[in-house]
Structure formats: C-alpha cells, structure tokens
Amino acid sequence: MRLSVIGCGYLGAVHAASMAHLGHEVIGIDVDRRKIEALRAGRAPFYEPGLPELLTEVGATGRLTFSDDMADAAGADVHFICVGTPQVHGEFRADLTYVNSAVASLRPYLRSGDVVAGKSTVPVGTAEAIAEALRDTGAVVAWNPEFLREGFAVADTLHPDRLVYGLPTDGDGEPTAEGSKARAVLDEVYATPLSEDIPLVVTDYATAQLVKVAANSFLATKISFINAMAELCEATGADVTRLADAIGYDARIGRRFLNAGLGFGGGCLPKDIRAFMARAGELGVSDALSFLREVDSINMRRRVRMVDLAREVCDGSIVGKRIAVLGAAFKPDSDDVRDSPALSVAAQMQLQGAHVTVTDPQAVDNARAKWPDLRFAATALEAAQDADVVLLATEWSEYRELEPDALAGVVAHTRILDGRNVLEPARWRAAGWTYRALGRP
Template sequence: MTLRISVIGTGYLGATHAAAMAEFGFEVLGLDIDPDKIAMLTAGRVPMYEPGLSELLLKHVAGHEGSTGRLRFTTSAKEAAEFGDVHFICVNTPQRKGEFAADMSYVDTAIDDLAPHLTRPALVVGKSTVPVGSAARLAERLAALAPVGEAAELAWNPEFLREGFAVQDTLRPDRIVVGAQSERAEQLLREVYADPIAAGVPFLVTDYATAELVKAAANSFLATKISFINAMAEVCEAAGADVTLLSTALGHDERIGRKFLNSGLGFGGGCLPKDIRAFMARAGELGADQALTFLREVDSINMRRRSRMVELAREQCGGGFLGRRIAVLGAAFKPNSDDIRDSPALNVAAQIQLQGAQVTVYDPKAVDNARKMFPSLAYADSALEAAEGAHVVLHLTEWAEFRELDPAELGAVVAERRLLDGRNVLDAEVWRAAGWTYRALGRPS
C-alpha cells in the first residue's frame, strides 16, 4: 500500500514540502488553521514568492485541469490524522518576544491538535527548527495524547532549504538527516525519500538530539562565515585593502571555500538570526553557554554592517540626511524571495528615514510585503522611479535586475551620481566610468 502523507503548516516550508511529496508520487493532504491560506493553495496560488513553487503546486493540486490531483488542503486536524500514515510538522518556530529563545507554541499546538485523532499506527515527523531536546519531550507528549499510544511514533527530519532554491533543495537535497528511535520509523522515511535516495542523496540516521543539532550547527557555521568576512571588511576599510580580493584569495583554499564569503550588508531573514540566538539560549539552559559565546559577536558583527551602511550614506550626503532623497534598491532579505523578515535593506532604509531623509524603496517582488511592515517609507514600481531626484542610491539586495542596470540611464534621473553597493556585486569600474562615486563596504574609496 502506498503511503499517504499529511503536512501540518502550509507556510514557506510546508507548502514546498507538500508539493514535493506530491511530485514524489504520494497522496498528500496539507493542513493549516488559516482558512484564507488554505483557500489560496486550493486555488493553486502560492502565498509567497518562491521560484518554481507555483508551477509545482498547479501540477498536483486537485481540481485543476491537467493536475495529478495528488495534493489537497484542509483545516481539519481530524481529517489529516485519518488520512495520513506519515505526518510532517512544518510550522514556524519564531524568536520569543523579548528573548533569544525559540517560541515552541506552534509546534506544541500541532502535536496537541493532531495526536488525539491518531487511532492507528502513525509516524509524526518534525521538520521545524527546534531547540535540542524538544523531540524527546514531544515524543512523550505524542504517545500520551494519541489513542494508539506508543504506536504513534516521532522522528526528527530537519529542513535545510535555501529561500530562492527551496523546490530543488526539497526534491534533491544535499543530505537527508533523520533522528529516529525505531527501525520502523527509519524504513518509513526511507520509503518517503526513496526517489532522492535512489539519486544518490546521503541518508543519515541519528538520535533525536543530533538531528536537532545538525540544523542549529549548520546555520551557526554559515552565520559565522558571513560575519567573519564582514569583520575582515572592517579591517580592510581601516587598512585600505579590498575585501573582495581578500575573499577570492581565501576561497582558493579548499579548507575554507568561496561560498558564504561575500562581504556586504550581512544576513537577515527568518532563519539565521533567530536560529543562532535560539541556539545560544538553549546552550545556556544546558549549562554549555560558554561554548557559544562567539555567536554573540557573530550577531553583533552582522548588526554593525547595517549601522556602517547608514554612516556611509550620511557621509555621502555631506554629514546629514535632512532634505536629502535616498533611493534604496532592495527590500527582501535576499534575492529571489519576497521575504522581508529581519531584512537588512529595510532596516537601513528605516534608520535613514528616521534621521530625516526622504527614502524611496524598490524591489522586484517584496514591495507589497514591505509596504505592510514599513508603511511610512515611499515605494516605487521600478529602479528608475525610485532613483528619481536621489542624492544617493543604495544597492542593498543583490537581485540580478540591479546588476543589469545601465549606469548612464540611472544617472540621467538622479540628483547626484552617488552609489553605495551594500552587496559588493556591482562592477565598480563600470559605474565610475559613467561618472558615479562608487563606495562599498570593505573596499577602497
């Protein structure tokens, strides 16, 4: 009998996972408490921008011409429990208000809502990013609440998705990590992931705690690497060196590698910032807080990049923002996404506006989300419109569209040709040749 799968939580992670499971050939039921989101997904529309996800969804959502019909959505936990053999928990674990620790309320609620309806053996699989030790606690709670008792098993299978590449990362991940306590749980997940396993994707089986730590450790390492090169950018500015050349030289060392050595405005989004903070908080609870004290400096370096960009912009405005117009290119925390959570670009834009400048923001996909979160900023429908009359242009999200801008065309609409490249990806010589003053973090002026 072919397994049937439910996916609890249909946000960025859940919607992508549900569509991918349907692509693998399974009958899938997505569950969410938000009826508007369920209605949107049922209509074949994605509530966020993620390349390739809309097409994959339409390929499988029931009721659409030409679809496989393998994917449906519901707001009923009882229906999901009765439907699925394997239940994936894909809900959010945001940072707790006023604390570093993760808010586990959504995960706890998912277990509490599903478990009382599990009347036959089932496997519940956590994909959410959680503090180490959570799975063991949740496994006990699941068995206590489920009518089938310990026949309702728990496994932990962390996600490693990159926004902008989530579909391919789900269909062909670089590894599959499974924290399981029984051979049955392992075998069920081998069946779920049979397609990528057959394609050679490593399948790693661990205990609960190790599976939970893999995600926390991976994000902490990536954040550390980004902050390291940004710390080097600070030294480069002081010494008159060029951090982009330094990054290239370091990247040729295979022990270091070139990826995530791009100096600039730093990281944001819904994962790295809150995950390293939650990791620090959990280490403190375990009595191992000294092991992660370096992450405080990683976080601090990252936030300093935003302040430094504001300082550079103020310098380019002659020492003050009053009466100055600033164009900000970028609102999403990274390209190929409309996610503005902890966006460095919007953080910089808001700081500059608070100091008296008129700020206009343009982003290819994230303007609508930005307008809801920062309604006091002005928004444009194009880079040219945003730059009209600007005294300084800030490039803060590295969309391909911005790398392809014509310096002469943009220069024709600005008040002054001053460009701050917050992502170190524009060709400085091309912009300078067109009469622009080009500055970037960690590079000579």
C-alpha cells in the same frame, strides 16, 4: 503513501507540493483559512520560484489537497510537522507555541505505528518531549530537519544535498525496533531522492535537532567573519573582495558566502543562532556558543555602517536627502522581509531624516505592511528619480545588471552605495559615478 503536512507556510507548502510531485497522496493542514483557499486555487501565498508551477502540476493529479480541519489528517502514514518556531518577543529563545499546538491537535487522530516527523527547527530536547507526550498513542516520533534555501526551496526538497533522520535509539546509539520501522517508512517517503544517491545520516534525536542550527550557525559565522574583515579593510585601505578571493582559494575555506556587505537576515539565520545561544544557556554550556554573540553583533553593525557610509557620501548629513534603496527582501528571489538588512537600513535612514524610496521586484507589499511610512516605487528608475544617493541593498539580478548611464539620467547626484559588493566599480566610476562599498577603498 498518504502524508499529512501540518503547517502550510514557507516550509510546509513547498514540502506538501514536493511530496505530491514524488507520487504521494498529501493533505496540507493550516489554521489560516485564507492561506488554505489560496493553495486550493493553486496560488502560492508567498513568492518562491517554481512553486506556482509545481502547485498547478500536482493539483491536476488530485494527489494534493488542503484543509483547515485537523481531522482530515487522520489516516496518514506520516505526519510532517512544518510549523514556525519564531523568536520569543524580547528574548532569544524559540517560541514552541505552534509546535506544541500542532502536536496537541494531531494527537486524537494518531494510530499506533504512525510516524510523526518533525521538520521545524526546534531547540534540542523538543523531539524527546514530543515523543514522551505521544508515547501512549503508539505513534513514533522522528526528526527530519529541513535545509531549504529561499529561492531554491523546490529544488532543495526534491534534490536535497542530504537527508537526516533522528530516531529513537538504544543505549548503543542504534535505532530501536520502532526506530527501525520509522526509518523504513521514511525511506519509502524519500525513495526517489535516495535513489539518486543523496547522502543519508541516521542518528539520534539530539544530533538531528542540532544539525540545522549548527549548520546555520556555521554559515552565519562565515558571513560575519568576512564582514569583520571588511571593517579591517576599511581601516587599512585594503579591498575585502580581493581578500575574499585570495583566502577562498584555500580548499579548507572556500569562496562561497565570503561576500562582504550588509550581512544576513531572514526568518532563519538570525533567530536560529539566537535560539541556539538561549538553549545552550539552559543546558549550562553558554560559554560554548558565546562567539555567536559577536557573530550577531558584527552582522548588525554592518547595517549601522551602511547608514554612516550614506552620510559620508552626502557630505556629512542625510537629513532632507533623497535616497533610493534597491531591494527590500532579505535576499533575492524572495518576498521575505523578516529581519531584512535592506529594509532595516532604509528605515534607519528614514528615521534619521532622509526621504527614502524603496523598490523591490517582489517584496514591496510585504515591506509596505511592515514600514508604511516609507515611500515605495515599482522600478529602480522610479525609485531613483531625483535621488541624492542610490543604495543597492538586495542583489536581485535586475539591479546587478543596471546600466549606469540609464540610472544617471534620473538621479540628482551620481552616487551609488553597493551594499552587496556585486557591481563593477570601474564600470560605474567610468560612467561618472561616485562608487562606495563596505570593505573597499
């Protein structure tokens, strides 16, 4: 099939390359010419494991091209909308500027029967509005939310854990005739994953738009729950990691994502739960999601608590202290520093008078652009030179595997803060380190 992918950022670039890998002819469209030139050259404009290799592979087939001219999308059977929906500055609601602009620019090139498949995370009601706006073109709108995890995006696209189609439905909730045609087209797009017995949920517009934000809200709630337990553990002397192990054996709960620490960040979870709350308020059901305000609050408190913990191990003051922060990305296997807990803590400590040096395997350039006043280093050992305290803030494997003796050879004081609860306390303490972590005695 011939597909267009509108928006070649994190979501769109991965989706375009993956669809070409599945055998489709794909044209990626973006207004950022530098991004398009990089993708044409087979270079990923961001760090994502496996994407450079995939771009090289599909580039050689001729099935994947990129353009900054929307006219080149004409003739595609399916147009995937993959643009960003950032948080409105100073508000909780999602900014739909890029979605609306993409749809308006695409409109002149649509034919009757074309499928416009939204993948962007949008407030419920957006798909319905787009369908109404495109009604006279004869194109059919479907909502096909994405469920990518940074660091695993290629695998999540080629082998998703589920597919969701939001289609036009009749009064009984069944797809209309045009909805059934759109389903058949999407089934052809995803024929390979569907042949692997990937679960498929076919539903209405509203449900499809709620799936991603509901999933992200549940995940954020689970993470904040264990971080709330960490606060109680600190007050009682309990160990939050043992607590998580114990409750994680309950099949109704599970152990995954019960890791106390600095909390969540990135370009999805924080802004998605805030936009979800804002949309609930617009719909008159704000009380239904009032708990998400506390979820957000718990998450942000973890960052403040980490600064307090640094102050505690530095004898009551971080003014003038040298602090090494290992990690700048919001999670490992990414160069994304949007709403990064690691970078937030580093910046807070710098503003409070500490001399902070940050390192990260992939995110130093992005972090420097955001916080140019911070110092940056290429390696953990370089960042930790003469440090009064070391903070592990992003759980990259190279930081988890650091040798306590090697690090002890460069620091001024052997004090380590485990912001992700991934180090072995006994091992570090045996090597002479003062070890502290959130939620542990």
